Amino acid sequence: MTDLQVHAPDGVPEVVPGTDLAQALLTALGHGAGGHDLADGDVVVVTSKVVSKSEDRVRTGDRAQALADETARVVARRGPTTIVRTHHGLTMAAAGIDASNVALGSIVLLPLDPDASARALRARLHELSGRVVGVVVTDTAGRAWREGQTDIAIGAAGLSVAESFAGRVDAHGNELAVTAPAVADEVAGAAELAQGKLGGRPFAVVRGRADLVTPLDDPGPGAVALVRAEGADLFGYGAREAVVRALTGDPADLAPFGAPAPPEELAEAVERVAHGAASTRLVGGTLLVSVAHPASTRLGALLEPLAFAHGWCCEAATEPGSTVVARMRPRTP
Known part of the structure; x- marks a missing residue:
């Protein structure tokens, strides 16, 4: 005992x-x-x-500026709450900045x-x-x-x-x-x-x-x-922030999404998003996305952010008469 x-x-x-x-x-x-x-x-x-x-x-002054200084990147925002990854690698609300048990008007940094x-x-x-x-x-x-x-x-x-x-x-x-x-x-x-x-x-x-x-x-x-390494956490972004980052497609935002997903995982995601209107096949290291009829505007607009979130690149395929509408390849460092 x-x-x-x-x-x-x-x-x-x-x-x-x-x-x-x-x-x-x-x-x-x-x-x-x-x-x-x-x-x-x-x-x-x-x-x-x-x-x-x-x-x-201990600091006095602008809490917002202190938050910006202590933030390596934003993980999620929800109303007045901001969750960030600090320069230490910690994921915390407001970068761990605290205004309790300290003189009024002062804040304490980690x-x-x-x-x-x-x-x-x-x-x-x-x-x-x-x-x-x-x-x-x-x-x-x-x-x-x-x-x-x-x-x-x-x-x-x-x-x-x-x-x-x-x-x-x-x-x-x-x-x-x-x-x-x-x-x-x-x-x-x-x-x-x-x-x-x-x-x-x-x-x-x-x-x-x-x-x-x-x-x-x-x-x-x-x-x-x-502390989990950047990209090793399954929750590198909050739900809303992940959608925004994927749609924005800034390469600087890739790391928290982790290493490129296996092609089978991306293929399943494409077919789910297409609601049966598309199929995929792997040729070499390239994932080909095909449709049975001309690709809808909706599907075309979704493939690129979908690839980004999985660590892949998406290129539109324009071969006349082909049903292949996109080629996806894993991103390289």
């Missing part, structure tokens, strides 16, 4: 640029009856808010490099306490398909951020294929239960998973290892 303990100390003073976060945590842990010392194998969890404050990432922040805090904690701990920097994020938000790891040091069960066998003899718990995110969520949103407890110490903590000379892969 694993005994997991989470302790979020009170008594942390307001964090300002230059605050020594390691000292602030250790001081807070010493408050109260008996204190609560760090132990080797503990995981220290800290909110990105106080990391950003200590690193002078740390420039959350993994580097985690490494620095881990080293400082070892310097002050002699303990070898893991560190997780957290922020709040929504989830696709789910209401509400939870904390996730946006930075990590000295920690295995994911476990792999691929190839292992369960109690019934079933081989696990893709099971890979994102344990850094699970630690972040557990810590948030103790920290709360309004309790003024930006730190938590999670005890009971020392098996995840790496030796002092091993910083671990960092939370960046949990």
Whole structure:
């Protein structure tokens, strides 16, 4: 049985640029009856808010301009909500910019490099306490398909951020294929239960998973290892944004659609969109689209964005008397 303990100390003073976060945590842990010392194998969890404050990432002025500066690309828009991919690779509402628990008129940006922040805090904690701990920097994020938000790891040091069960066998003899718990995110969520949103407890110490903590000379892969590469996510754009991007056809927008789809996948999509009015066949590496009667304006207008969304090029075929109306080829990098 694993005994997991989470302790979020009170008594942390307001964090300002230059605050020594390691000292602030250790001081807070010493408050109260008996204190609560760090132990080797503990995981220290800290909110990105106080990391950003200590690193002078608080700004005043135009939130819209800050959002533009922090955005690598827009993923989706829905009313006043804008979901973006940040320069860190994180997909978050408003690029993680926060206006809570900060002076009126100010906003807090995410740390420039959350993994580097985690490494620095881990080293400082070892310097002050002699303990070898893991560190997780957290922020709040929504989830696709789910209401509400939870904390996730946006930075990590000295920690295995994911476990792999691929190839292992369960109690019934079933081989696990893709099971890979994102344990850094699970630690972040557990810590948030103790920290709360309004309790003024930006730190938590999670005890009971020392098996995840790496030796002092091993910083671990960092939370960046949990970020899917551009184009590897099945939801690179929101539903509305994907339609607009495909119809616009800007080559700069191709990456989030991923690598070119297999020809069978594109062929099925063409036949579905044509509602039985077209057929496809693969000749070499070219997918030929044919119709039984002159192509409708509607079908012709749809083939190019359809090809774009699947990572293919579409060329109109103009051979007199031929039923072939388009030739599609995979795009090359």
